[in-house]
Amino acid sequence: MREYISLVCKECSNRNYRTPKKTQQTEKLELNKFCKCCRKHTAHKEYKK
Numbered sequence: 001m002r003e004y005i006s007l008v009c010k011e012c013s014n015r016n017y018r019t020p021k022k023t024q025q026t027e028k029l030e031l032n033k034f035c036k037c038c039r040k041h042t043a044h045k046e047y048k049k
């Protein structure tokens, strides 16, 4: 089964992206993504509902 997670900007806590994640993968994702709110690339961490 495929699980969808949200990616949250660490600086403004805006949920900017949704991405599928394999259920076996246990470590937290952390990606550098462009944040519309901050208008720059920031670290995004995964957020589970």
Ligand SMILES: [Zn+2]
Pocket: 009, 010, 011, 012, 013, 014, 035, 036, 037, 038, 039, 042
């Ligand atoms: Zn941001």
